């Protein structure tokens with residue numbers, strides 16, 4: 502990396518995301534020699550007051566490291582600055598001089614790089630960005646700002662946020678992060694479709710695909726995150742961004758090349774073709790307490806949640822894409838917390854040819870193709886084939902690749918956050934979300950979200966499969982989430 506010094510400043514350093522995701526990612530990047538050890542610092546900033554020792558204890562608790570020496574070396578590079586308030590100019594001046602001191606001690610050559618990673622609620626975002634621009638932007642160096650979700654709350658607020666960013670920074674300096682774009686399982690859809698797999702690419706359309714499902718289930722609830730979650734709900738939390746990004750890559754046309762510009766253009770074209778989701782095509786739910794496990798409390802019993810909360814913790818929605826490839830093919834997206842299992846996968850369900858000679862035992866002859874992120878990273882094709890034995894009994898059997906097999910992986914497999922933070926340091930925007938894309942994604946979901954907020958969510962028990970009423974919608978559409986395995 503051609504920098505004299507690299508400063509990665511984590512705003513919201515005392516928060517959950519920083520502990521669970523950001524610092525472990527920074528640690529691993531350093532331990533794996535992805536960042537220049539002698540010229541990089543990770544500066545934490547937040548309002549809480551910490552003794553350095555306590556701050557280090559806090560961030561180490563999220564880091565899995567068997568080597569204490571490597572960990573202590575990392576912590577030496579992690580100063581912490583407590584800001585009096587997010588709109589307090591002098592706090593930013595202190596931050597600036599702290600970074601400038603580290604930069605002046607560096608012996609590297611090239612420009613100084615400052616990457617500001619903002620993991621803070623939208624309410625303080627404006628103050629932070631203004632003050633950063635005013636007091637902590639390096640005049641001769643390179644400055645970047647990584648913006649975490651939530652990127653606004655709807656189309657209007659996303660636009661306001663974009664305008665704010667545009668008034669302070671160039672688009673080159675802004676990196677809107679969606680960690681799903683750092684996942685191999687999500688990006689692998691590109692080589693599967695546009696690599697050399699004619700059996701997939703030639704069938705990847707309405708001619709052969711009956712419907713597409715995205716099945717995102719978590720076996721844990723929103724425990725302890727009520728403050729954030731209650732205001733946003735699950736559609737904004739994962740559907741409108743993470744799962745939408747997965748669908749965009751799975752559904753978009755072939756980009757002209759793998760350049761940033763061409764990939765972003767193809768993605769935006771796909772979103773423009775998405776029909777706004779109809780409120781009647783959305784089912785929402787909220788979990789109640791488990792009848793079996795007293796520890797699995799109802800969403801509303803979480804002390805960080807309002808007692809009369811109508812926030813949805815489960816949603817199933819149907820998306821249609823008005824273009825030649827996908828017209829009338831339902832994309833059925835389910836996401837839910839506190840369900841019976843943890844799973845994240847995208848599946849193409851193929852049509853059953855009307856002239857199939859071999860009805861299967863299960864009644865299913867259509868095959869499926871799944872790209873899975875959880876519970877393991879894999880690609881699974883279920884194919885109809887002959888059941889061994891007499892006669893012609895047919896089954897849908899999986900042909901699978903399990904990417905946890907070391908045969909398929911490098912010894913160092915970075916997490917999604919590592920991939921993206923490293924990309925931001927290198928200045929590569931490919932897997933970040935450009936302004937227009939971030940706004941357009943809201944256009945698709947705005948009506949559905951607003952309408953869902955005026956409804957009472959259906960109830961489902963913690964640990965169950967979700968609200969029973971979902972089955973009616975799926976039946977109406979002829980959709981099953983199961984893949985025939």
Ligand code: BG6
Pocket residue numbers: 719738739845
């Ligand atoms: C986060 C959401 O952005 O993504 C969480 O806020 C969710 O609610 C998480 O659990 C899912 O990410 P992953 O990588 O575990 O699928």
